[in-house]
Amino acid sequence: MKLNIAFFGSSLVSSYWNGAATYYRGIIRALAERGHTVTFYEPDAFDRQKHRDMEDPSWARVRVYQPTEEAALAQLKEAAKADIVVKASGVGVLDEWLEQAVLEYCGDSTTIFWDVDAPATLARVKENANDPFRELIPEYDMVLTYGGGNPVIDEYTKLGAQYCQPIYNALDPSTHHPVEPDSRFSSALLGFLGNRLPDREARVKEFFFKPAQQLHDKQFLLGGSGWEDVAQTIPNLDYAGHIYTRDHNAFNCSPLAVLNINRDSMAATGFSPPTRVFEAAGAAACLIMDYWQGVEQFLEPDTEVLVARNGDEVTAHLQNLSVERAKSIGQAARARVLAEHTYSHRAEQFEQIMKAERTSRAYV
Missing domain, CATH: 3.40.50.2000 (Glycogen Phosphorylase B;)
Incomplete structure (x- = not known):
C-alpha cells in the first residue's frame, strides 16, 4: 500500500x-x-x-x-x-x-x-x-x-x-544525535530551549528562572525567541536567541542538563511529550522535565529522565547531579527512545x- x-x-x-x-x-x-x-x-x-x-x-x-x-x-x-x-x-x-x-x-x-x-x-x-x-x-x-x-x-x-x-x-536519529559539546553553550549548568508563549511563560518563570536565581553562582542558558527583556534581568543567564534546528544537537549536548517545560494545556492534559523531549533524549542529554501524567510511558523517571513538580525540585536535581549521573541518564534515555520511540x-x-x-x- x-x-x-x-x-x-x-x-x-x-x-x-x-x-x-x-x-x-x-x-x-x-x-x-x-x-x-x-x-x-x-x-x-x-x-x-x-x-x-x-x-x-x-x-x-x-x-x-x-x-x-x-x-x-x-x-x-x-x-x-x-x-x-x-x-x-x-x-x-x-x-x-x-x-x-x-x-x-x-x-x-x-x-x-x-x-x-x-x-x-x-x-x-x-x-x-x-x-x-x-x-x-x-x-x-x-x-x-x-x-x-x-x-x-x-x-x-x-x-x-x-x-x-x-x-x-518521536526521534529522527538521523537529525538528532550526540555531538561534541559546543563552546557557545558548554559553560551552562542547565539549558532551556523554547519560544516565549503566553501559556508557557508562568511555568518558565517557575521551572527555569527561579532555579537560575537560586543558583546565582552557576550559568544558565536560554534559547528561543521573545525573551530579550527577561534575560537582561538575570545576571547568570546567557540568552542565545532563536536556535536553528541545525544547532539543537549542540545545544542539548553542551550543558550538564537540559530542561523541558510543557505549556499549561499540555501539562494539564498529560500524555503529551513535546518534540524537545525526544530531541534531547536522542542526543543523550540529561533531561529534566516538568511533571505530567503518563511520562513513564515514554521515559522512566530517575533512570532515563529527572522529573520535577516545581522550581525547587529542579534546583534540587541540579545540586545533586554529577557529571557521571548526567551521562548515565542521557545514555539510558537515548537507548529507550531508539528502541520504542x-x-x-x-x-x-x-x-x-x-x-x-x-x-x-x-x-x-
Whole structure:
C-alpha cells in the first residue's frame, strides 16, 4: 500500500516560530522511506521563508503559496488528487477557511485533521459553542493528534469524531544525535530551549528562572525567541536567541542538563511529550522535565529522565547531579527512545491506521 499524501501545515522547511517543524519532518521523512509520496503545502507567512533552516528535501515535495484564499484554493485543487489530504492545526493563515475547504474540495480523498495542539484546540471548542470547527469534526474521516492519550481521544469522540488516535512525537536519529559539546553553550549548568508563549511563560518563570536565581553562582542558558527583556534581568543567564534546528544537537549536548517545560494545556492534559523531549533524549542529554501524567510511558523517571513538580525540585536535581549521573541518564534515555520511540515506529503506526481505514471503507 503506497499512498499519495497531501499535507497542509505551518512549515516543513522553517522552524522559525514553528515548534511543529521537527514533528512534521520526522513523520514525513519516515513515511517517504517506507515508499509513500508526500506533498507539503505551507503559506509564505511570518517570515518563515526568510528564516529557512533547510532546503526543499528530497523526501517530500514542498509547495509554498501566498497567504490568500485564491492561492490556497489552487493548492487544494491539486491536493484533491491525493489519496489522503491532511489539514494540520495551527497553519497560522486561513485556518478556519482551510478546515472547511479541505472537506469541500477533497471529499473523494481520505480527509484527516491532524491536531498538533489538541489540548488547546479542545479547550477553544469547549469554551465557544459557536466555534466553526466544532461542526466540522464529524465530517473528517479521522482526527490524529500528536499527544493527549485517552483524555484527548474521549473529548474528540464526544464532539463526534469518527476516529481519533494519537501519533506521538518521536526521534529522527538521523537529525538528532550526540555531538561534541559546543563552546557557545558548554559553560551552562542547565539549558532551556523554547519560544516565549503566553501559556508557557508562568511555568518558565517557575521551572527555569527561579532555579537560575537560586543558583546565582552557576550559568544558565536560554534559547528561543521573545525573551530579550527577561534575560537582561538575570545576571547568570546567557540568552542565545532563536536556535536553528541545525544547532539543537549542540545545544542539548553542551550543558550538564537540559530542561523541558510543557505549556499549561499540555501539562494539564498529560500524555503529551513535546518534540524537545525526544530531541534531547536522542542526543543523550540529561533531561529534566516538568511533571505530567503518563511520562513513564515514554521515559522512566530517575533512570532515563529527572522529573520535577516545581522550581525547587529542579534546583534540587541540579545540586545533586554529577557529571557521571548526567551521562548515565542521557545514555539510558537515548537507548529507550531508539528502541520504542522513533519516527519509523510512528510511520508504521500510521500505516496500520490507514490500512484499517481502507479495509472498513471496502465493507461500506
